[in-house]
Amino acid sequence: MDNLTDLPNAEGFFGEYGGKFVPETLMFALQELEETYARLKKDPDFLKTFDHDLTQFVGRPSPLYFAERLTQHYRGPQIWLKREDLNHTGAHKINNTVGQILLAKAMGKKRIIAETGAGQHGVATATVAARLGLECHIYMGAADVQRQSLNVYRIKLLGATVHPVDSGTATLKDALNEALRDWVTNIDDTYYIIGSVTGPHPYPMIVRDFNSIVGRELREQSVTLFGGFPEAIIACVGGGSNAMGIFYPFIKETEVQLFGVEAAGSGIETGKHAAPLNDGQPGILHGAKSYLMQDKNGQVLDTHSISAGLDYPGVGPEHSNLKDSGRAKYLAVNDEEALRAFHMVTRLEGIMPALETAHAFAALDYLTDTFSDTDNIVVNVSGRGDKDINTVATMDGISLE
Amino acid sequence: MVFLLSRLEQKLSELRVASKKALVAYLVAGDPDLETTLELMHGFVASGVDIIELGVPFTDPIAEGPIIQAAHDRALQTSTSLDNIFDLVEEFRTKDSDTPIILMGYINTFLANSLALESIHERGTDAVLIVDIPGESTLAQIGINNTNIASVSLISPTTDRQRIEKICQTSSGFIYYVTLRGVTGASNLDVNEIETNITNIRMHTALPVLAGFGIKTSVDAQELSKVSDGVVIGSVLVDMIHQQSSQKDYKNIYTYLNEISVAITQ
Numbered sequence: 298m299d300n301l302t303d304l305p306n307a308e309g310f311f312g313e314y315g316g317k318f319v320p321e322t323l324m325f326a327l328q329e330l331e332e333t334y335a336r337l338k339k340d341p342d343f344l345k346t347f348d349h350d351l352t353q354f355v356g357r358p359s360p361l362y363f364a365e366r367l368t369q370h371y372r373g374p375q376i377w378l379k380r381e382d383l384n385h386t387g388a389h390k391i392n393n394t395v396g397q398i399l400l401a402k403a404m405g406k407k408r409i410i411a412e413t414g415a416g417q418h419g420v421a422t423a424t425v426a427a428r429l430g431l432e433c434h435i436y437m438g439a440a441d442v443q444r445q446s447l448n449v450y451r452i453k454l455l456g457a458t459v460h461p462v463d464s465g466t467a468t469l470k471d472a473l474n475e476a477l478r479d480w481v482t483n484i485d486d487t488y489y490i491i492g493s494v495t496g497p498h499p500y501p502m503i504v505r506d507f508n509s510i511v512g513r514e515l516r517e518q519s520v521t522l523f524g525g526f527p528e529a530i531i532a533c534v535g536g537g538s539n540a541m542g543i544f545y546p547f548i549k550e551t552e553v554q555l556f557g558v559e560a561a562g563s564g565i566e567t568g569k570h571a572a573p574l575n576d577g578q579p580g581i582l583h584g585a586k587s588y589l590m591q592d593k594n595g596q597v598l599d600t601h602s603i604s605a606g607l608d609y610p611g612v613g614p615e616h617s618n619l620k621d622s623g624r625a626k627y628l629a630v631n632d633e634e635a636l637r638a639f640h641m642v643t644r645l646e647g648i649m650p651a652l653e654t655a656h657a658f659a660a661l662d663y664l665t666d667t668f669s670d671t672d673n674i675v676v677n678v679s680g681r682g683d684k685d686i687n688t689v690a691t692m693d694g695i696s697l698e
Numbered sequence: 699m700v701f702l703l704s705r706l707e708q709k710l711s712e713l714r715v716a717s718k719k720a721l722v723a724y725l726v727a728g729d730p731d732l733e734t735t736l737e738l739m740h741g742f743v744a745s746g747v748d749i750i751e752l753g754v755p756f757t758d759p760i761a762e763g764p765i766i767q768a769a770h771d772r773a774l775q776t777s778t779s780l781d782n783i784f785d786l787v788e789e790f791r792t793k794d795s796d797t798p799i800i801l802m803g804y805i806n807t808f809l810a811n812s813l814a815l816e817s818i819h820e821r822g823t824d825a826v827l828i829v830d831i832p833g834e835s836t837l838a839q840i841g842i843n844n845t846n847i848a849s850v851s852l853i854s855p856t857t858d859r860q861r862i863e864k865i866c867q868t869s870s871g872f873i874y875y876v877t878l879r880g881v882t883g884a885s886n887l888d889v890n891e892i893e894t895n896i897t898n899i900r901m902h903t904a905l906p907v908l909a910g911f912g913i914k915t916s917v918d919a920q921e922l923s924k925v926s927d928g929v930v931i932g933s934v935l936v937d938m939i940h941q942q943s944s945q946k947d948y949k950n951i952y953t954y955l956n957e958i959s960v961a962i963t964q
C-alpha cells in the first residue's frame with residue numbers, strides 16, 4: 298500500500314485530493330497559517346499548553362467504555378465506545394477548537410469566525426473564544442438555526458454572534474461560503490476556525506492532527522482493556538473530523554479495519570442524501586478537491602440528512618484518498634436507520650448519541666456479522682444527543698411545546 | 699513566421715497605442731436569460747465597453763457579494779450551463795468579431811466541461827478567469843488543455859512579492875488587480891494602496907494591469923483609470939440588469955456605461 302500517513306504533501310495534497318483552491322486574497326492567510334502551525338507543532342511550550350487544555354478544560358482522556366447490552370443485542374463482536382460525548386461541550390469538536398484558538402492567539406488575531414452545521418462546532422468555537430475573551434462570529438445555515446435551536450442559544454449565551462445564512466440551501470455548505478466571504482473581507486485581523494477536515498490546505502491537516510488525540514488515546518486504552526488493537530473502528534462522516542481523528546493513528550495498522558459512515562438521508566437511490574463518498578464524483582468545493590455531490594455541469598447538488606452535522610455535499614480530502622486506496626471503507630445509512638439506532642442506544646446503554654453519531658451506530662447492523670465474538674470493535678461516539686431532541690420528537694410525532 | 703495577436707492582445711494593444719483605458723463590463727450569463735445576455739452584450743459594446751467578462755454561474759460562488767450571488771442563482775434557475783454559454787458566445791460572434799470575451803467563474807464548473815474547453819477559442823472565447831485557482835498555476839496544471847486562450851489571474855492587496863512574480867509569469871492577457879479585501883460589490887476602495895500595489899506589479903510584468911471589485915461610480919472609475927490600464931465594472935451592472943429585467947428596458951445601463959467610458963477617457 299502507498300504511504301498514507303506522511304500526507305499531505307507540501308502542496309497540501311493527499312494523493313490527488315486536497316490543495317488550495319481559493320480566491321487570491323486568502324492565499325497569504327493560508328501561508329501564514331501553514332508557517333505558524335509548522336513552527337508551533339514542534340514547540341514544546343505550545344504542545345504543553347495544548348495538552349494541558351485537553352486535560353483540564355476538555356476533560357480528556359475520554360473513556361473507552363464497554364457496551365455490554367449492545368454487545369448482547371448483536372451477539373457478535375465486543376462493542377466498545379470511545380466517549381467523545383463526555384468532552385466539555387459534548388462532542389469531539391472541542392479538540393480542534395482548543396488547538397486552533399492557540400494558533401489564533403499566536404498569530405495575534407483578534408476576531409474569530411466559524412461555520413457550523415449541528416451547532417456543536419459553533420458552541421466549541423464560541424467556548425474557546427469566550428475563554429480568551431475574543432470577538433466571535435458563527436455562520437449557520439438558516440435551516441440549521443431552526444433545527445438546532447438549542448445550540449444557537451448556547452452560542453449566544455457564550456457571547457458570540459450567530460449569523461443565519463439564507464443563501465443556497467441554507468445549510469452547512471452555505472455557512473462555509475459565508476464564513477469564507479467574511480474571511481476575505483476581514484483577512485487582516487480574523488482567524489477562521491474551520492470545523493472539520495475540509496477546506497483548503499493546511500486546514501484538513503491541522504484539524505486532523507488536533508483530533509488525533511482520540512485515536513492516540515484509543516491505541517493505549519485498547520491495549521490496556523483488551524490486550525491489543527481493535528479489529529475495527531466505526532465513525533460517522535460529515536466533513537470527516539471525528540473519523541479522521543480516530544482513524545489516523547491506526548492507518549499503518551492495516552489489521553485494524555476502518556469504516557466511515559455517511560448519511561444516506563432518504564436513501565441513496567432517491568438522490569436526497571449527503572453521501573459523496575458513496576455516490577459522488579471528484580470535484581472542487583471550499584478550497585479542496587474531494588468527492589463531491591454534483592451534477593454533470595459541476596453544480597453542487599442539494600443534500601438531505603436528518604442530521605445537520607452530516608448534511609454536507611463534500612467530504613475531507615483525506616477520506617477521498619483513503620477510499621481510493623481501499624484503506625478505509627465507507628458505507629451509508631439512511632435517516633430512519635439512524636433514528637432507530639438513536640433510540641436503541643439510548644435505551645440499551647443509557648447513552649443518548651447525537652444524530653450524527655447515531656449513523657455510526659446504525660452501521661453495526663451491517664458490520665457485526667462479519668466479526669466473531671472474540672473480536673473487539675470500537676464505535677466513535679462523536680457527540681451527545683441533547684441538541685437533537687427537538688428533531689427526534691418531531692420525527693416521532695411528539696410536540697415538546 | 700507570421701505572429702498573430704489574439705483578439706484580447708489586439709484590443710489591449712490598440713487601446714495602449716491610442717493611450718486609452720480599457721472598460722471591462724461583467725454580467726452573469728443567463729441572468730435573467732441567455733437571449734437578454736446576448737442583447738446586453740451588444741448593447742454594452744455600443745456603449746463604449748471594450749471587453750466583456752461573462753460570469754459563469756455556480757452554486758457556491760465564494761468570491762461574490764450578495765448582488766452577484768443572487769444573479770448566479772437566477773441564472774441557474776434557468777438552467778444556464780457552460781455548454782449554453784459557449785453557444786451564446788458563438789452567437790455573439792456572428793455580429794461582433796472584435797470584442798474580447800472572458801469567461802469568469804469557478805474551477806468546478808470548468809473541470810466538469812474540460813473536454814469542451816479544449817476548443818472554445820474556435821467558438822469565440824478569448825480567455826478564462828478562474829477565481830478559485832492558485833494564480834501561479836497554468837491552465838494545463840489544473841486540467842484545462844487549451845493553449846489558445848489566455849488565462850487571466852488575480853492579484854490582490856494581500857499578495858506578496860514572491861507570489862506576484864510567479865503569478866505574472868503564468869498569466870496572459872492582462873493582470874486583474876483586485877482593488878479591495880472583500881467580495882465583489884463591496885465598497886472600501888483605497889486608491890493610494892491600489893496605486894502603490896499596481897506600481898509594484900508593473901515591476902514584474904509588461905502585461906496591462908486592470909482594476910476591479912468595488913468600482914461603482916464614474917468618479918471611482920476615473921480615479922482608478924489614472925493608476926491602471928482599465929477598470930472592470932460588475933456588481934453595479936448586475937444590479938441594474940436585475941432592476942430593469944421586468945420592463946426589459948436597459949437604456950439606463952447603456953447611459954451609465956457611456957458615462958464611465960467618457961470618464962476614463964479624460
Ligand SMILES: Cc1ncc(COP(=O)(O)O)c(C=O)c1O
Binds near residue numbers: 390537
Ligand atoms: C456530534 C457530531 N458528530 C459528527 C459530526 C460531523 O462532523 P465530522 O464528520 O467532521 O466529525 C458533527 C458535526 O457537527 C457532530 O456535531
